[in-house]
Amino acid sequence: MKILVCISHVPDTTSKINFTDNDSQFDTSGVQFVINPNDEFGLTRAMWFKEKQGASVDVVTVGGAEVEPTLRKALAIGADTAIRVDTPAVDGYQVAKQLSAVVKDGGYDLVIAGRESIDYNGGMVPGMVAAMTGASFVNTCISLEIDGNNATAIREIDGGKETSTATLPLVIGGQKGLVEESDLRIPNMRGIMMARKKPLNVVPATDASSETNSVSFSKPEPKGAVTLVEADNLDKLIDLLHNEAKAI
Amino acid sequence: MSVLVYTESENGSFKKTAYEVASYAKGVADMMGTDVAAISFNANDAGDLGTYGVNRLHNVSDSKLDKFNAAAYANAIAQAAKTEGAKVVVISSSADSRYLGSLVSVHLEAGYVSNVTELPSSTDPFTVKRTVFTNKAFSNTAITTDVKLVGLSKNAYGLKENATECAVQSFEPSLTDNDFSVTVQSVDKATDKVTIADAEVVVSAGRGMKGPENWGMIEELADVLGAATACSKPVSDLGWRPHGEHVGQTGKPVASNLYIAIGISGAIQHLAGINSSKVKVVINTDPEAPFFKAADYGVVGDAFEVVPALIDKLKAFKAANA
Numbered sequence: 001m002k003i004l005v006c007i008s009h010v011p012d013t014t015s016k017i018n019f020t021d022n023d024s025q026f027d028t029s030g031v032q033f034v035i036n037p038n039d040e041f042g043l044t045r046a047m048w049f050k051e052k053q054g055a056s057v058d059v060v061t062v063g064g065a066e067v068e069p070t071l072r073k074a075l076a077i078g079a080d081t082a083i084r085v086d087t088p089a090v091d092g093y094q095v096a097k098q099l100s101a102v103v104k105d106g107g108y109d110l111v112i113a114g115r116e117s118i119d120y121n122g123g124m125v126p127g128m129v130a131a132m133t134g135a136s137f138v139n140t141c142i143s144l145e146i147d148g149n150n151a152t153a154i155r156e157i158d159g160g161k162e163t164s165t166a167t168l169p170l171v172i173g174g175q176k177g178l179v180e181e182s183d184l185r186i187p188n189m190r191g192i193m194m195a196r197k198k199p200l201n202v203v204p205a206t207d208a209s210s211e212t213n214s215v216s217f218s219k220p221e222p223k224g225a226v227t228l229v230e231a232d233n234l235d236k237l238i239d240l241l242h243n244e245a246k247a248i
Numbered sequence: 249m250s251v252l253v254y255t256e257s258e259n260g261s262f263k264k265t266a267y268e269v270a271s272y273a274k275g276v277a278d279m280m281g282t283d284v285a286a287i288s289f290n291a292n293d294a295g296d297l298g299t300y301g302v303n304r305l306h307n308v309s310d311s312k313l314d315k316f317n318a319a320a321y322a323n324a325i326a327q328a329a330k331t332e333g334a335k336v337v338v339i340s341s342s343a344d345s346r347y348l349g350s351l352v353s354v355h356l357e358a359g360y361v362s363n364v365t366e367l368p369s370s371t372d373p374f375t376v377k378r379t380v381f382t383n384k385a386f387s388n389t390a391i392t393t394d395v396k397l398v399g400l401s402k403n404a405y406g407l408k409e410n411a412t413e414c415a416v417q418s419f420e421p422s423l424t425d426n427d428f429s430v431t432v433q434s435v436d437k438a439t440d441k442v443t444i445a446d447a448e449v450v451v452s453a454g455r456g457m458k459g460p461e462n463w464g465m466i467e468e469l470a471d472v473l474g475a476a477t478a479c480s481k482p483v484s485d486l487g488w489r490p491h492g493e494h495v496g497q498t499g500k501p502v503a504s505n506l507y508i509a510i511g512i513s514g515a516i517q518h519l520a521g522i523n524s525s526k527v528k529v530v531i532n533t534d535p536e537a538p539f540f541k542a543a544d545y546g547v548v549g550d551a552f553e554v555v556p557a558l559i560d561k562l563k564a565f566k567a568a569n570a
Contacts, residue, residue: 013497013517017384037498092350093359118497120380120387124360127318127350136429137318139347142491152433156492158343158445160437162316166430176498181485211359215375215388220523226530226540231549234561237529240545242565247506247527248449248473 001055001146001168003046004106006099006113006125007074008036009067013118019217026119026217035070038114042174044184045144046112047078053146056080058106062089062098068200075195076187082198087205092120096128097208103133108169110151115140115173126173136166142177250285251277252334253302254325254352256342260292264407264446265340267300271408272400273338274301275367280336287328287419289313289321298414300407306331306419315432322348324421326355329395331419336374336396342445349399359391362399365524382497383523401524402445403503444493447476449506450525452495454480456511456532456551460488465555466510472562478502480512496521511551514539531555 011017011031018027035043049055059074060083061067071082085098103111111130116123123139130137136151138144142161143154151166156177187195229237241248253273255266266288273284283303291307306328313320325348329337337352339345341362353360363378365386373390376398380387391397444450451470457463463477470477477493484494495502497517503524510531512518519542522528530543531554540546547554 011381013520017381019385091359093353096350118382121382122360122362123346124350124353124362127347128354131351131354134426137351138430139318140343155347156343157435157437159439159441159443160435160492162435163433164430165433176494177491211357211391211393212361213390213392215390217380218386218388219384220386223542224544226543226546228540228546228548231547231554231557234547234554234558237545237547237558238561238565241506241527241529242569245506245527245544248562248565 001049001053001110002106002108003049003055003057003110003112004103004108005039005043005046005057005059005074005079006111006129007039007043007059007061007070008114008117008119009033009061009063009070010036010117010119013037017219023217024215033070035073036114036117038116038118038175040184041176041178042112042114042172043074043077043079045174045178047185048179049146050078058083060085060099060102062087062095064088071200072195073187075198075200076191077185078191080198082200084200084202085205086202090210091212092122092124093128093212094208094210096125096132098205099125099129100132101206102203103129110146110168111135111171112174113171115175123173126171130171133169133171135169135171137171138164138166139173141172141174144172144174144178250283250303250332250334251280251336251338252329252332253284253286253338254345255286255288255291255297255305256340256344257288257291260290262288262291262295262297265342265402267296267407268402268405269338269340269400270297270300270302271410272367272405274410275405275408276336276338276398277301279368279371285328285332285334287325289324294414294416298412299409301410301412302414303412304415304417307416308419308421312428315435316344317428317430317432318344318348318351319430320423320427322351322355323423323427324419325352327421328419329356334395336398338398338400341399341401345399349397353397356395356397357393358395358397359393360397360399361389361391363401364398365401365404379524382520383501384520401503403505404524442474442476444476444478444495444500444502447504449473449475449508450478450495450502450504451475451508451510452478452480452512453483453510454512455482462552463489465559469508469555469559469562472559472566480518509539509543510555512539513537514542
């Protein structure tokens with residue numbers, strides 16, 4: 001089985017979010033970049049398939065040379081080959097177009113992408129890749145089993161779970177639950193040393209335009225101070241929630 | 249050239265999200281000088297869609313589509329959009345709508361923007377405000393394609409009445425075997441519980457509860473308020489509560505009217521997930537807990553004393569205001 005894991009290079013979850021150039025660009029200064037958490041669950045599940053059932057695992061991302069440390073981390077975790085599509089990521093459509101070209105070239109059986117990246121939260125790349133490559137698609141996937149050419153996936157729905165079956169090729173939008181948090185892989189020294197020798201292929205972008213354009217960014221208005229209520233005066237809290245906040 | 253809206257239904261009846269996206273679609277249609285068409289699957293009738301400004305409903309009646317099927321629904325929605333000549337298609341941000349949104353986008357070659365919070369600031373260029381960086385910021389995003397697909401954030405726009413007559417007509421999309429390549433085998437859903445996604449009120453608890461055996465009072469408080477229960481990431485990681493209740497950057501985002509956080513310190517990843525909630529109440533023993541900086545109302549106190557007392561007070565309040 002050939003597996004491709006799509007990796008997003010995103011700011012660490014604790015990053016302060018600021019903008020530059022008249023609020024038109026994300027300010028990357030001082031920001032630590034990591035593998036998108038939703039992708040990390042997918043990568044670990046891919047490693048499970050590789051080790052338990054036999055599979056090759058490639059990772060791919062779209063971006064300039066600055067994303068390579070993130071790809072090297074994925075190699076250190078155990079991926080066989082990394083692919084960087086050499087163009088800045090502009091929007092979900094443009095990224096999906098690039099990834100689809102890689103999927104078609106590589107003839108992958110299974111494509112695992114995070115359900116969304118934690119920077120732009122569009123949640124559209126996995127589905128677009130499936131639609132562009134003609135593969136089956138399961139989103140918000142929290143469990144995936146493969147038996148030969150058949151897949152059984154469980155996805156999270158509002159208020160519960162849904163179990164589906166599909167045949168390969170398959171694209172999933174994965175998330176926490178694909179593996180347990182405690183099972184996530186951390187690169188060890190041997191993995192880091194081996195990752196240096198693994199191939200990181202830089203491929204040119206396909207000719208694909210974007211469909212959306214981020215014009216400007218803004219941040220929420222600063223919040224006022226909290227109104228504290230004494231623990232022995234909960235009638236006041238209820239009064240505030242009813243009459244002031246109109247929340248109950 | 250209408251605005252087309254996908255209206256979700258369950259067992260033949262429309263969900264609240266259907267009326268919210270209909271309200272929003274009517275707002276967009278007014279800006280563009282056009283009307284609103286809807287598509288739904290196996291709806292029994294037009295429900296209250298007319299109340300929220302929908303002029304006509306294309307209803308697909310097909311027993312093969314009784315269960316949600318992203319690929320088939322997306323294909324049908326795209327065909328309805330083409331039939332209507334729709335320049336704007338509006339969907340919600342439910343798990344199902346987010347599932348099919350990207351598929352609709354590719355069918356229609358439509359630029360797709362999800363997590364939209366307001367009506368467009370401009371229809372030419374078509375520019376919408378959406379949340380990014382897990383609610384830590386907003387992006388004003390222009391959609392440059394001929395057809396635009398908008399995914400509306402939950403509870404962002406609300407329900408707005410614009411009463412009109414809604415005509416129901418049958419719609420028969422052309423679907424192929426490819427649209428059924430994913431087969432739903434079973435759905436496991438607690439039908440008697442309010443879901444986090446739909447809840448107006450969410451009661452959430454963290455490690456301060458000390459163990460899963462203490463969740464009874466959280467569920468009782470949620471019952472009194474008609475709320476959904478949720479939890480912080482450590483709690484789901486510890487297995488005290490299911491993953492589906494985890495709220496935060498890698499869990500579920502919450503956009504409720506009222507969010508009550510009990511025994512949660514307020515890590516930045518958790519706060520990112522609840523930024524869209526309108527009113528936040530924090531109950532915590534630690535007055536230095538960062539959550540107090542994000543809260544509207546706070547109680548510094550022991551959850552094991554405050555929560556039972558709050559339940560009693562709320563029961564009395566409800567009885568008095570019934």
